Amino acid sequence: MTNSTGTTFLPDKKAENHFYNNLFWRSQWLMFCTSYTKQQAVTFSWVLMPYLEKIYGKDTPEFYDAMLRHQDFFNTNVTAAPFIFGMVTSMEAENKANGIDPKSIGALKSSMMGPLAGIGDSLVSNGIRLIATGIAIGFFKQGSWLGPILFMLLLNVPNWGIKWAAGKYGYKLGNNFIVNAMKSGTLNLITKAASILGLMMVGAMSAQYVTFTTSLKIKTAAQTLDLQGIFDSILPDLLPLALVLGCFFYLRKKNKPVRTLVAIVILAFVLTFLGITK
Amino acid sequence: MIMQALAVGLACALVKFGAWWGAMGWDRPMVASTITGILLGHPVEGMTVGAALELVYMGTQSMGGVLPQDYGLGGVFGCAFAILATAKPSVAVALSIPFSMLGTLIYDLFKFWATSLITRFQKHLEDHQIGAFKRLWFTQATVYLTMYFLIGFISILLGTNAIKALVNNIPTAVMSSLTVAAGMLPALGMALLMITLWDKKLAPYFFIGFGLVAFFKGTLIEIAFLGAAIAVLAIIGQLTNHKTDKVAATTEDATTSEEEDFYND
Numbered sequence: 001m002t003n004s005t006g007t008t009f010l011p012d013k014k015a016e017n018h019f020y021n022n023l024f025w026r027s028q029w030l031m032f033c034t035s036y037t038k039q040q041a042v043t044f045s046w047v048l049m050p051y052l053e054k055i056y057g058k059d060t061p062e063f064y065d066a067m068l069r070h071q072d073f074f075n076t077n078v079t080a081a082p083f084i085f086g087m088v089t090s091m092e093a094e095n096k097a098n099g100i101d102p103k104s105i106g107a108l109k110s111s112m113m114g115p116l117a118g119i120g121d122s123l124v125s126n127g128i129r130l131i132a133t134g135i136a137i138g139f140f141k142q143g144s145w146l147g148p149i150l151f152m153l154l155l156n157v158p159n160w161g162i163k164w165a166a167g168k169y170g171y172k173l174g175n176n177f178i179v180n181a182m183k184s185g186t187l188n189l190i191t192k193a194a195s196i197l198g199l200m201m202v203g204a205m206s207a208q209y210v211t212f213t214t215s216l217k218i219k220t221a222a223q224t225l226d227l228q229g230i231f232d233s234i235l236p237d238l239l240p241l242a243l244v245l246g247c248f249f250y251l252r253k254k255n256k257p258v259r260t261l262v263a264i265v266i267l268a269f270v271l272t273f274l275g276i277t278k
Numbered sequence: 279m280i281m282q283a284l285a286v287g288l289a290c291a292l293v294k295f296g297a298w299w300g301a302m303g304w305d306r307p308m309v310a311s312t313i314t315g316i317l318l319g320h321p322v323e324g325m326t327v328g329a330a331l332e333l334v335y336m337g338t339q340s341m342g343g344v345l346p347q348d349y350g351l352g353g354v355f356g357c358a359f360a361i362l363a364t365a366k367p368s369v370a371v372a373l374s375i376p377f378s379m380l381g382t383l384i385y386d387l388f389k390f391w392a393t394s395l396i397t398r399f400q401k402h403l404e405d406h407q408i409g410a411f412k413r414l415w416f417t418q419a420t421v422y423l424t425m426y427f428l429i430g431f432i433s434i435l436l437g438t439n440a441i442k443a444l445v446n447n448i449p450t451a452v453m454s455s456l457t458v459a460a461g462m463l464p465a466l467g468m469a470l471l472m473i474t475l476w477d478k479k480l481a482p483y484f485f486i487g488f489g490l491v492a493f494f495k496g497t498l499i500e501i502a503f504l505g506a507a508i509a510v511l512a513i514i515g516q517l518t519n520h521k522t523d524k525v526a527a528t529t530e531d532a533t534t535s536e537e538e539d540f541y542n543d
Contacts, residue, residue: 028300029299031297032298032415032419033422034392035389035395046415067411068403071399071403078300079301122474122475124301129303131502134502137308137329137332137333139325140325140326141325142326143322144325145325147308151303151306151308151309152303152309155303160300185516189516190513192480192512192513193509193512193513195477196480196512197505198471199475199480199487200484200501200508200509201487201498201502202472202475203483203485203488203490204488205464205498206488207488207492208491208498209464210462210464210465210468211461212458212461212462236493237492241488244465246465247465247468248473251469257337257338258346260466260469261375261463264459264462264463264466267462269455272454272455273451273455
């Protein structure tokens with residue numbers, strides 16, 4: 001949907017840029033006031049408030065209709081959300097100018113929030129966060145200021161960059177762009193690449209940060225058998241790998257994380273009291 | 279103790295603010311712990327304890343407004359007790375666990391309250407009272423932050439001495455068990471991450487990452503670098519395929535079924 005009506009809502013380049021920046025800052029609040037019944041709905045409308053005021057006029061019945069329209073259930077990834085904000089704003093402007101079916105705005109929102117949540121969560125919440133954590137955590141461990149600085153930059157430069165651009169392109173391109181990207185499979189490929197990188201980091205961190213060694217030595221008449229030494233000669237970090245995979249399969253059987261956590265702590269106590277670990 | 283309690287209360291509020299506002303990741307345990315450390319005047323300890331805490335909670339992630347474990351509060355209190363009760367990092371990890379569970383309960387209570395406000399928001403709009411709508415919105419945001427401030431403040435004011443006594447009287451056998459547990463617990467974090475990222479076809483990449491560290495002692499920066507190249511390599515063939523596919527109309531079915539495969543895993 002190209003925006004022929006944008007001229008009344010955003011008359012010039014300056015107004016346009018102001019809108020993109022303003023949307024960026026307002027959308028940062030999206031997570032506040034989430035509820036069980038409607039998740040981010042109230043704040044979704046709160047973010048749109050000034051734009052709807054500008055489109056329909058302050059305190060007009062149309063403005064309140066629009067605000068009420070956006071009280072419907074809404075839930076998506078925070079980083080990807082500005083795309084929907086941009087799109088909805090352009091559709092509301094279109095509605096004011098040419099009168100489209102307001103129901104289509106709601107339908108579009110509900111069709112977009114799922115895919116965007118999936119992509120946003122895997123790309124930002126898992127992908128980028130994981131890489132940023134992997135790189136920064138070593139510096140945290142050393143107590144170096146590089147840790148927090150690197151983590152904040154590696155996480156938030158992409159996070160905020162995507163947010164700003166998403167608002168702009170959401171407004172400019174309307175809904176066609178994301179639908180095409182979904183059909184062509186490009187978005188899935190991005191998700192796939194993020195998963196590959198994420199899994200490699202998880203594998204690397206499993207070897208790096210899970211500490212699980214045995215201090216058990218089996219004494220026979222002839223010699224002492226150092227169990228850990230044997231493990232190390234087969235595959236270094238064999239026990240951590242086994243532990244991670246064990247937890248993974250345990251969780252896959254729909255066991256709750258908290259249960260796994262308690263099980264690990266109990267296991268640690270049992271093994272230590274038996275003298276197998278130290 | 280009042281000053282420390284104020285500092286931890288402020289840390290709680292800051293962490294909760296940065297968790298939601300802009301999704302800046304201030305609730306990640308290593309950041310939460312660093313913030314607490316800075317406010318308590320021990321930034322370096324905040325970072326080192328934070329690294330130990332992060333490893334345990336790394337796989338825990340708030341998604342779609344569901345908080346499986348409040349790792350942010352876990353980070354704040356783990357660090358606070360490491361500094362105020364001079365607990366070792368392994369003990370700090372153990373102490374953070376009950377707080378991370380309590381945090382979920384508190385968050386649920388807040389969300390119940392927020393849910394009860396929905397009808398009032400709706401009513402203000404139906405009555406054409408945008409002023410009241412705005413005020414109510416600011417009220418709930420303020421309550422959210424104040425609530426966490428009070429949790430930090432009160433817990434430290436009333437609980438530190440008890441925790442101190444507890445930490446000082448831990449038997450050595452329990453102490454070494456906790457150290458073993460702290461080393462093992464990151465496995466849970468990794469396993470949780472694997473659950474979210476898992477796809478049978480992608481399983482080998484996990485072992486590549488593991489092997490690069492286990493055998494070649496690679497650092498995480500090195501693996502991130504190689505991993506990015508490998509990830510691009512893995513999709514680049516398909517990316518060009520998709521471009522040519524677009525021309526052929528018949529491929530639409532093929533791509534949608536692939537899409538479904540991917541989401542099903």
